[in-house]
Amino acid sequence: MKRKLLIDKAGVPGIASYEVYRREGGYRSVEKALKSMSPDDVVEEVKKSGLRGRGGAGFPTGMKWSFLAKPEGVPRYLLCNADESEPGTFKDRYLMEHIPHLLIEGMIVSSYALGANTSYIYIRGEYMWILHILERAIAEAYQAGWLGKNIMGSGYNLDLHVTPGAGAYICGEETALIESLEGKRGNPRIKPPFPAVKGLWGCPTVVNNVETIAAVVPIVNDGGDEYAKIGIGRSTGTKLISACGNIQKPGVYEIELGLSVEEFLYSDEYCGGMKNGKQLKACVPGGSSVPILPHFLVTKTAQGESRLMSYESLADGGFQTGSMLGSGGFIVYDEDQCIVRNTWNFTRFYHHESCGQCSPCREGTGWMEKVLHRLEYGHGKQEDIDLLWDIQAKIEGNTICPLGDAAAWPVASAIRHFREEFEWHVNESKLSQQRNYGRVSEKTFVNATA
Amino acid sequence: MPDQHNHPESQLQFSDETLKLIATLTAQYPDGKQKSALLRVLHLAQLEFGWLSAPVMDYVARLLHIQPVEVYEVATFYSMYDTKPVGKVKLEVCRTGPCMIEGAEKIVSYIEQKLGIKDGETTADGRFTLKTVECLGACGYAPMMQVGEHYHEHLTEEKIDRFIADNA
Ligand SMILES: Cc1cc2nc3c(=O)[nH]c(=O)nc-3n(C[C@H](O)[C@H](O)[C@H](O)COP(=O)(O)O)c2cc1C
Ligand code: FES
Numbered sequence: 343m344k345r346k347l348l349i350d351k352a353g354v355p356g357i358a359s360y361e362v363y364r365r366e367g368g369y370r371s372v373e374k375a376l377k378s379m380s381p382d383d384v385v386e387e388v389k390k391s392g393l394r395g396r397g398g399a400g401f402p403t404g405m406k407w408s409f410l411a412k413p414e415g416v417p418r419y420l421l422c423n424a425d426e427s428e429p430g431t432f433k434d435r436y437l438m439e440h441i442p443h444l445l446i447e448g449m450i451v452s453s454y455a456l457g458a459n460t461s462y463i464y465i466r467g468e469y470m471w472i473l474h475i476l477e478r479a480i481a482e483a484y485q486a487g488w489l490g491k492n493i494m495g496s497g498y499n500l501d502l503h504v505t506p507g508a509g510a511y512i513c514g515e516e517t518a519l520i521e522s523l524e525g526k527r528g529n530p531r532i533k534p535p536f537p538a539v540k541g542l543w544g545c546p547t548v549v550n551n552v553e554t555i556a557a558v559v560p561i562v563n564d565g566g567d568e569y570a571k572i573g574i575g576r577s578t579g580t581k582l583i584s585a586c587g588n589i590q591k592p593g594v595y596e597i598e599l600g601l602s603v604e605e606f607l608y609s610d611e612y613c614g615g616m617k618n619g620k621q622l623k624a625c626v627p628g629g630s631s632v633p634i635l636p637h638f639l640v641t642k643t644a645q646g647e648s649r650l651m652s653y654e655s656l657a658d659g660g661f662q663t664g665s666m667l668g669s670g671g672f673i674v675y676d677e678d679q680c681i682v683r684n685t686w687n688f689t690r691f692y693h694h695e696s697c698g699q700c701s702p703c704r705e706g707t708g709w710m711e712k713v714l715h716r717l718e719y720g721h722g723k724q725e726d727i728d729l730l731w732d733i734q735a736k737i738e739g740n741t742i743c744p745l746g747d748a749a750a751w752p753v754a755s756a757i758r759h760f761r762e763e764f765e766w767h768v769n770e771s772k773l774s775q776q777r778n779y780g781r782v783s784e785k786t787f788v789n790a791t792a
Numbered sequence: 793m794p795d796q797h798n799h800p801e802s803q804l805q806f807s808d809e810t811l812k813l814i815a816t817l818t819a820q821y822p823d824g825k826q827k828s829a830l831l832r833v834l835h836l837a838q839l840e841f842g843w844l845s846a847p848v849m850d851y852v853a854r855l856l857h858i859q860p861v862e863v864y865e866v867a868t869f870y871s872m873y874d875t876k877p878v879g880k881v882k883l884e885v886c887r888t889g890p891c892m893i894e895g896a897e898k899i900v901s902y903i904e905q906k907l908g909i910k911d912g913e914t915t916a917d918g919r920f921t922l923k924t925v926e927c928l929g930a931c932g933y934a935p936m937m938q939v940g941e942h943y944h945e946h947l948t949e950e951k952i953d954r955f956i957a958d959n960a
Contacts, residue, residue, distance in 0.1 A: 429888045
């Protein structure tokens with residue numbers, strides 16, 4: 343049985359309205375939590391569920407919540423990260439556009455669990471029309487008594503607001519998000535102190551992704567143990583995957599974690615296979631920041647095992663032969679796509695989005711962009727490939743926030759798996775202007791090293 | 793309506809409706825933290841005044857009781873804010889990987905040819921501005937562009953033709 347816990351009802355006519363959402367069983371988790379559970383009980387269920395952050399890093403949500411400092415007389419905040427700017431990722435948008443009340447319901451139970459009395463949803467500025475959808479839904483929730491003072495006579499008060507960014511990928515990083523919510527430039531903060539101790543306006547703060555917060559609703563409704571039964575190993579529950587690129591059926595799919603990549607990519611229920619009868623060349627399975635995989639490592643691991651849509655299986659083989667589940671932005675490339683061009687494109691993105699605080703990231707991304715540009719346009723030299731490798735290695739791990747790593751990994755993995763295509767751009771610079779390289783040859787990984 | 797390219801300080805005033813909205817927005821934050829409303833207020837200012845000139849930013853600073861430099865810092869950091877005049881209709885075409893492999897570059901060239909402008913430029917009549925932008929969260933519906941609060945997805949040359957005809 344394939345269960346959908348989040349977007350099962352997305353197709354119900356009128357589900358974006360409070361009336362229909364409520365009729366379909368909405369806000370039950372709030373009733374249950376406020377009537378029969380203490381905040382710690384809710385945290386306990388989330389811990390039991392094994393839920394891991396859906397924003398990209400996969401950190402256990404229950405554990406994150408239990409780190410929240412609770413000094414007397416100091417407000418605590420829950421912030422929802424709806425910045426969704428990782429290329430390839432468009433799942434949170436789907437959830438908020440179609441079932442906005444699910445996010446609001448999740449915000450209420452989660453805020454209750456954390457003892458927050460004011461919470462904010464920070465949404466990327468380009469999603470302004472979704473901000474209006476959320477504002478309408480929040481107004482409905484106030485009207486129906488799910489927000490405001492003394493919710494359902496429980497004595498619990500909560501105000502919920504939504505606030506926009508204005509075009510900056512970096513504001514998805516949690517401390518940059520906090521800065522931005524304070525009305526400043528989105529420069530990430532040095533950690534520690536972590537937001538759990540000093541976050542918004544210096545108060546203890548939890549930042550969670552849209553999908554993470556929505557998942558708390560079924561966890562409270564059905565219990566953490568039930569949720570944990572779905573999935574595989576430490577990858578519990580369901581996950582929204584946004585699939586794009588050269589496939590038959592791009593879109594947003596809710597999968598049970600542990601589904602095979604083969605089934606996800608080729609079955610008609612999901613991506614429906616490659617478009618135009620082309621062959622698979624490469625896949626970036628978790629948003630632009632995660633390592634790119636060549637065709638022969640997508641549906642199986644280097645050991646020849648079936649690769650699964652789970653945190654562990656997608657990472658199997660480490661950075662040598664694996665990747666990451668990341669944000670669930672699944673980008674598929676066919677044989678006609680150029681890896682050098684794509685890597686240049688992504689690097690330009692990171693250069694554009696670097697906040698500029700740390701020199702390895704600010705300078706390194708620009709430098710890589712230049713080198714990749716000349717490789718792509720036929721002016722590259724053999725040494726450029728090694729130079730690129732060197733630059734990315736010097737960015738990784740040397741910046742305040744992980745944007746540096748996010749910029750380094752796509753370059754490193756492209757060179758690791760597609761070096762012959764980079765070399766072809768150098769050796770056949772004229773030809774590389776006329777046609778694409780096609781698929782790289784399959785390697786064996788007996789003693790896989792760098 | 794203030795001149796789009798020049799915002800004489802004396803004429804700068806949000807509509808009553810917007811001023812009411814701004815009062816609601818600032819009330820969403822604890823006392824003394826009204827600066828948090830800045831990003832939203834700058835969006836509103838851009839909508840009402842066309843772009844964020846120095847007088848507009850100074851006006852926003854006065855409204856929120858913050859220093860003008862605090863507004864300039866923010867306005868120049870975020871890519872959605874225009875600190876130079878732009879056309880009435882801004883076509884923001886996504887150029888990032890997933891859109892690129894679905895033909896974004898062709899769409900950009902087509903618009904460039906059709907309007908006779910390059911990326912970042914505005915037509916002589918001040919009607920259209922073309923700007924390439926980074927991933928807008930519509931990668932599965934590529935190629936795409938944003939115009940104001942609307943996403944135009946699965947773009948084709950015909951769709952561009954129609955859009956430009958409707959908005960000329
Ligand atoms: C450069 C950068 C961009 C990020 N963008 C997002 C984003 O758009 N949405 C998101 O939920 N998390 C994003 N993250 C991750 C957040 O920092 C944070 O880990 C996440 O919001 C935590 O929520 P979760 O535990 O529920 O996943 C980003 C991180 C980095 C370094
Ligand atoms: S790459 Fe264009 S919308 Fe994501």
